[in-house]
Structures are given as structure tokens and as C-alpha cells.
Amino acid sequence: MKKIGVLTSGGDSPGMNAAIRAVVRTAIYNGLEVAGIYRGYQGLLEGDIEPLTVSSVGDIIHRGGTMLRTARCLEFKEEEGFQRGLAMLKMFKIDGLVVIGGDGSFNGAKRLADAGFPTIGIPGTIDNDLAYTEFTLGFDTALTTVVNAIGNIRDTSSSHGRVNIIEVMGRHCGDIALYGGLAGGAEAVIIPEIDTDMDDLCQTILRGKKRGKLHSIILLAEGVGKPYEVAEQIKSKTGSDVKVSVIGYLQRGGTPTPSDRILGSRLGAYAVDQLIAGKAGRAIGIKGNQLVDIDISEALSMKKDYDKEIYELARILAI
Structure with missing residues (x-):
């Protein structure tokens, strides 16, 4: 292992720059x-690749987004594009x-690992x-x-004296809404x-x-349905003045939290340590404040479920 690459893929998330910085400086160290x-x-398919130095990642730890920028690439899913990617790495x-990203990015990393390339x-x-991980990078921000x-x-x-519905991101996973509702003292x-x-929800409002x-x-959460339809239901059942706020991409940006x-x-540092140790095809995460790594295929196959304890607590405290 003489040279490692790093990329960010899919949707950006706050904290990616901190991870990039750690990858670069741990590797150079x-x-x-x-x-x-x-x-x-x-960018891999197009050869948009440059050397990174200690100075390259200076003054980025506090910045949102990703200095490497990001994109979605359907071409990499095709055999011809995948082989071109492998050729570029060589x-x-x-x-x-x-690879820093979500499940789509991990699928690309898995394919590389399956082809024998350490990822x-x-x-x-x-x-x-x-x-497989308690928290993903960017969730806290x-x-x-x-x-x-x-x-x-x-x-x-x-x-x-209004009811406000706040739509947050989360097409299939409601963790932002769930944890945000508990931390923000939401009624539901x-x-x-x-x-x-909906009848139970409206009774809580009344x-x-x-x-x-x-x-x-x-x-x-955005994956539930249209917030304005929910607003109409609440208005008709309670007679309340109901407004909708869609936070949107504000959730993706901003200065990452400590x-x-x-x-x-x-x-980032742990990922480099794994490569140096000869490991490949691993997904790293955190559980109980301890870093963990598991086979990336296993990580992708695990089904994410909501935290029933957090949901019940939020419900109880909203009485």
C-alpha cells in the first residue's frame, strides 16, 4: 500500500471534509x-484525480459540503463504466x-472490493x-x-396560535424527524x-x-407523503390554523457540529488504518462510542429499523 484514493459520492453531508482531512493526514503520517x-x-471515470497534501486539506474541518465535490454516476453501475473505473485506479x-457516502456509494465500493480492489x-x-452503525456522518448537524x-x-x-407541520428529510428512514421531534418538544x-x-394526533392537539x-x-419525514394533505386533515378535524414549513436542503449544509x-x-483515520492493516471490503461505523468495521456486504444487507424506545418516549412526553 503506497497510495490511497479518497472520494465522496451521492448526497453531501456535513463532516465529510473532516473525514477527508483525516484520511489525507493519517495516510501522509x-x-x-x-x-x-x-x-x-x-470523476473517477473521467480521471479527475489530483494529489492531496497536508496543505490541501488545511482550513476545511469546519466547512460543510465536500471539498472533493460529489455527483451521482449511473455509468459506473454498467460493466463498461466499472471496468473504466478500475483502469483509472490502476x-x-x-x-x-x-469511499465516503451512503448506501449507493457503498454499493460501488462493494463492487470494487468484490473485484479484488481494497476499498x-x-x-x-x-x-x-x-x-450497522448507530450514527452516520452528518446526521448530528x-x-x-x-x-x-x-x-x-x-x-x-x-x-x-397555530399548528405547524415541519417537513424534514428522510424518504425511507425517519430518524431526523424522530430525534428532531424529541429534541424539539414536538407534539407528534x-x-x-x-x-x-390521525385521530389520536388530533386529540393530542386538542x-x-x-x-x-x-x-x-x-x-x-418527507417519505410519508404530502405535508399539505396532512395539514388539511388536521384543519378539518380540529379547526386549527395549520401552516407547513419545508426545511429542505438547509439540512444538508452548514457548519458541521463538533x-x-x-x-x-x-x-477517516480508522479507514486508513484498515487499509494499512490489509483489510478490504469493510464498512466502518460507530457503536457505543467505539469504532467498528464489518463486511460491506453485510452492512448493506442489514435492515434499518426505527428506535421504538425513542418513538414511545416522544409520544409520552407529548401528552
Whole structure:
């Protein structure tokens, strides 16, 4: 192992730059060269690859997004594109690769590993939708953005006596809504993993009104459905003034929290350690504040489920 490559793929997430920085500096500390692959697998196919030095990753740990930029690449899924990617790795004399991204990025990393190319995956996605790790890189920052938004919306919601539905990201995994709802004191969270009883939700809103509560906040994951339809149901059942706020891509950007900077740094360094140790086809993550690594095929096959304890606690505290 003389040279390793690093790329970010799919959706960006805060903390990716911290991970890139850790990969580069840990590798250089251990006497390795580092190649930065720009724009993910698309950049790999196009040979958009440059050497990275200690200075290349200076002053990036506090920045959101990814300095390597990112893209989605359907061509890499095809055999011809995949073989071109392998040829590019050989052309640039790259001996191992660190891939930072979500499940789609991990599928590309798995395919490389299956072809005999040493690859390590770092979970970079705000959705927290990879089951093998407790937390993914960027989730804490996205959660912080959502909780701050809840605080801002609550101010105006209280002033007008409204119900506010806040749509957050999460097509298949409702963790942002679930954890955001608990941390933000929401009256309800609506997530794709479980059916929501609208009558029960509306009774919670009405009980709050009777005891003098000036507002109600509902967190809704985007994968559930259309927030304006939910708003109409609540309005018709309770007579409340209901507004919808869609946070959107604000959740993807912004300065990463200290937790994501630390997690990114730990994961990046650990990925390099794995390659140096001769490991390949591994997905690394964190459980109980301890770094873990498992076979990337196993990581992809694990089914993510919502935290029933967190959901029940949020429900109880919303009475």
C-alpha cells in the first residue's frame, strides 16, 4: 500500500471534509501518498484525480459540503463504466480507496472490493439510514439544523396560535424527524416506518389547546407523503390554523457540529488504518462510542429499523 484514493459520492453531508482531512493526514503520517478523486465515481471515470497534501486539506474541518465535490454516476453501475473505473485506479497507481457516502456509494465500493480492489466505506449521509452503525456522518448537524428551525418556528407559531407541520428529510428512514421531534418538544412525529393515527394526533392537539397551549409542532419525514394533505386533515378535524414549513436542503449544509467533526476525524483515520492493516471490503461505523468495521456486504444487507424506545418516549412526553 503506497497510495490511497479518497472520494465522496451521492448526497453531501456535513463532516465529510473532516473525514477527508483525516484520511489525507493519517495516510501522509504513515508514509503514504494520497489521491483526491473529484466528483465521486463520475470523476473517477473521467480521471479527475489530483494529489492531496497536508496543505490541501488545511482550513476545511469546519466547512460543510465536500471539498472533493460529489455527483451521482449511473455509468459506473454498467460493466463498461466499472471496468473504466478500475483502469483509472490502476493508471493513477492507486492501491486502495476510501469511499465516503451512503448506501449507493457503498454499493460501488462493494463492487470494487468484490473485484479484488481494497476499498473501505465511511457512512456519510444525513439520513442516518445505515443499520450497522448507530450514527452516520452528518446526521448530528442536520438534526441540529432541524432543532434550531423548530425553535424559530415555535416563536411565530405561539404568536399566532397555530399548528405547524415541519417537513424534514428522510424518504425511507425517519430518524431526523424522530430525534428532531424529541429534541424539539414536538407534539407528534410522523415517520415512514410506522402508520400514524390521525385521530389520536388530533386529540393530542386538542388536549393541548384545552390546557392553554398556544401552538403545536409536528415533525413529518418527507417519505410519508404530502405535508399539505396532512395539514388539511388536521384543519378539518380540529379547526386549527395549520401552516407547513419545508426545511429542505438547509439540512444538508452548514457548519458541521463538533460531534460530526470528531466522528469524521475518527472514521477517516480508522479507514486508513484498515487499509494499512490489509483489510478490504469493510464498512466502518460507530457503536457505543467505539469504532467498528464489518463486511460491506453485510452492512448493506442489514435492515434499518426505527428506535421504538425513542418513538414511545416522544409520544409520552407529548401528552
